[in-house]
Amino acid sequence: MEAVLQARGLTFGYGHDAPPILESWSATFGGGAMTALTGSSGRGKSTLLYLLGLMLQPTAGEVVLDGTAVSGLKDATKARLRAERFGFVFQDAALDSSRSVIDNVTETALYRGASRRDAIARGRDLLDRFGVDVPAARRPGQVSGGQAQRIALCRALVSSPRVLLADEPTGNLDPATSDVVVRALRDHAATGATVIVVTHSPDVAAACDEEIGL
Amino acid sequence: MRVGALIREARASATSQPVPSIITILMIAGMMIAVMLTTGRSVGAEQRVLGSIDDAGTRTIQVRAEVSAGLTADVLDRIAEIDGIEWAAGFSSATDATNTAIPDGTRVPVRLAFGAHLERLGIPEQSPVPGGVAYASEVAFAQFGLPDVAGSITTSTGSTYGMAGTLQTPDFLKGFEPVTLVPQPDATGSETVNVLVVIADRPDLVAPVSDAVLSVLAVDDPTKVTIHTSEALAQLRAIVQTQLGTFARGLVLIILAITGILVGIILYGLVTLRRKDFGRRRALGATRLLIVGLLLTQTAMLALTGLIVGIAVSFAVLLANGDPSPGLEFTAATSILAIGTALIAALIPALIAARREPIRELRVP
Numbered sequence: 001m002e003a004v005l006q007a008r009g010l011t012f013g014y015g016h017d018a019p020p021i022l023e024s025w026s027a028t029f030g031g032g033a034m035t036a037l038t039g040s041s042g043r044g045k046s047t048l049l050y051l052l053g054l055m056l057q058p059t060a061g062e063v064v065l066d067g068t069a070v071s072g073l074k075d076a077t078k079a080r081l082r083a084e085r086f087g088f089v090f091q092d093a094a095l096d097s098s099r100s101v102i103d104n105v106t107e108t109a110l111y112r113g114a115s116r117r118d119a120i121a122r123g124r125d126l127l128d129r130f131g132v133d134v135p136a137a138r139r140p141g142q143v144s145g146g147q148a149q150r151i152a153l154c155r156a157l158v159s160s161p162r163v164l165l166a167d168e169p170t171g172n173l174d175p176a177t178s179d180v181v182v183r184a185l186r187d188h189a190a191t192g193a194t195v196i197v198v199t200h201s202p203d204v205a206a207a208c209d210e211e212i213g214l
Numbered sequence: 215m216r217v218g219a220l221i222r223e224a225r226a227s228a229t230s231q232p233v234p235s236i237i238t239i240l241m242i243a244g245m246m247i248a249v250m251l252t253t254g255r256s257v258g259a260e261q262r263v264l265g266s267i268d269d270a271g272t273r274t275i276q277v278r279a280e281v282s283a284g285l286t287a288d289v290l291d292r293i294a295e296i297d298g299i300e301w302a303a304g305f306s307s308a309t310d311a312t313n314t315a316i317p318d319g320t321r322v323p324v325r326l327a328f329g330a331h332l333e334r335l336g337i338p339e340q341s342p343v344p345g346g347v348a349y350a351s352e353v354a355f356a357q358f359g360l361p362d363v364a365g366s367i368t369t370s371t372g373s374t375y376g377m378a379g380t381l382q383t384p385d386f387l388k389g390f391e392p393v394t395l396v397p398q399p400d401a402t403g404s405e406t407v408n409v410l411v412v413i414a415d416r417p418d419l420v421a422p423v424s425d426a427v428l429s430v431l432a433v434d435d436p437t438k439v440t441i442h443t444s445e446a447l448a449q450l451r452a453i454v455q456t457q458l459g460t461f462a463r464g465l466v467l468i469i470l471a472i473t474g475i476l477v478g479i480i481l482y483g484l485v486t487l488r489r490k491d492f493g494r495r496r497a498l499g500a501t502r503l504l505i506v507g508l509l510l511t512q513t514a515m516l517a518l519t520g521l522i523v524g525i526a527v528s529f530a531v532l533l534a535n536g537d538p539s540p541g542l543e544f545t546a547a548t549s550i551l552a553i554g555t556a557l558i559a560a561l562i563p564a565l566i567a568a569r570r571e572p573i574r575e576l577r578v579p
Contacts, residue, residue, distance in 0.1 A: 050573045053497075055496075055497050055571070055572050055573040056571070056573055075501070075502060076501045076502065076503065079496065079499050079500060079501040079502070079504075080499065080501070081499075082497065082498065082499040083498065083499020083500075084499070086499075088497060088498060090497075094490075094494050094497075096230075096491060096494065098226065098227075098229075098230030098231075099226060099230070103226070107495075107498060108498045108499055110216075110219045110223070111495075111498060111499035111500050111504070112499065113216060116216075116218075116219060155498075
């Protein structure tokens with residue numbers, strides 16, 4: 001199994017005086033695999049996810065994507081990588097309540113410079129696939145929590161990312177919707193991508209190929 | 215991100231925050247109204263005053279040469295080489311003429327006219343009839359006894375000219391009234407010129423152009439040449455323009471500065487309110503430059519809307535009150551300044567928004 005994403009000796013702490021949340025942490029994430037990051041609250045699971053997703057800068061160590069160290073790159077390059085190679089599902093969906101469902105789904109594709117028409121077509125396919133049965137023009141505030149999380153999942157998948165990072169994607173969902181989300185993550189891993197999920201759910205962890213405890 | 219997508223995102227961002235957007239539009243509109251109804255009105259009045267001064271002939275230089283001075287028509291060729299001259303023509307000394315049909319009628323002075331652009335006086339480039347023709351002012355026609363603006367005149371030297379049309383007597387020829395001119399399109403350049411009229415491009419060029427004209431007169435006896443300019447009037451014009459212009463510029467700068475500060479505060483508040491929005495965008499791949507571009511585009515759109523509203527209201531008020539409007543040039547310049555001020559005011563909030571760590575902003579409750 002090829003290594004898609006690697007953490008090499010990652011160290012990170014919030015603030016100069018605070019003790020580091022992560023210290024010299026290393027792991028390798030292969031393509032086609034889904035990995036669960038588990039552990040009690042405050043152990044740095046989400047922080048690790050954001051370090052791997054190039055949203056935080058490690059104080060030491062590096063993140064390697066497809067053999068290239070990327071955590072030390074310029075901010076603009078990392079932003080482009082986030083748009084082109086990464087997909088994110090946040091715990092609270094983090095949708096833009098002022099925009100329509102389809103605008104939310106296509107947001108990342110627009111940062112990549114992809115055509116709006118293509119992005120909308122792909123977004124509609126994903127919404128259909130995940131059973132989001134609401135008009136695409138509807139606002140996120142007018143849909144249920146489960147639908148919002150599926151919309152966030154569509155947004156993460158619209159660019160067919162090489163790495164999909166999900167922060168407690170089923171945290172606020174009923175079992176049926178959780179199954180839909182987990183199945184979608186597994187399906188994406190099956191395309192050869194790396195999927196990393198932060199979760200407290202034993203069921204989600206059990207559905208993963210590997211579990212890393214923090 | 216493509217430009218179309220950026221504009222669409224900026225428009226969506228503006229409509230998603232209606233209160234700060236409307237306040238920004240009203241600020242810019244208010245600024246524009248304040249500028250147009252104060253400075254703009256002053257500029258309009260200034261233009262009227264300056265126009266009146268200009269009508270009085272601030273740009274005219276008149277050279278009078280006695281016949282013995284030796285000023286000839288070829289001086290116009292030399293004057294044509296001088297920069298800063300709008301128009302020039304030469305006129306011979308006057309010869310008496312009468313209506314050919316009334317030899318004992320009123321004697322009216324007639325002058326030969328030299329120059330390449332006599333259309334300014336109402337004399338066409340090509341003569342409408344063959345042979346020598348003359349053009350006269352309404353006053354001259356009346357004195358000739360030609361109320362129908364037709365007929366012919368005969369000079370005391372025996373030359374006869376058909377009357378071809380009416381002259382539009384400009385201010386600088388009012389002193390010649392009653393004016394009758396005989397254009398000389400085929401002049402050799404050796405003809406004697408008695409009066410030379412030169413109009414400078416701008417009032418402030420009157421003095422240097424006068425010096426230049428004097429240097430190319432090439433007369434036999436300079437003591438028999440006198441030059442009359444409206445330099446004093448031109449200086450008065452410059453003083454009026456400087457005084458009013460300084461006041462107007464000062465007021466515009468004050469209003470722009472106040473508006474810029476207020477727009478900056480509003481946008482800083484907007485950026486603070488939308489920390490989570492910017493955090494999400496950054497996390498999903500928006501670059502810092504894109505965040506800056508998004509806020510500046512949004513600001514430019516709001517400023518443009520405010521400008522349109524402000525200009526429309528201002529012109530309506532000026533029109534309703536019968537006040538002078540400042541004109542397109544002032545309005546365009548003020549509009550560019552207003553948009554520039556709004557963009558500069560938005561730059562600091564935009565940079566602040568772009569510099570924040572995405573995930574810290576996303577975690578804002």
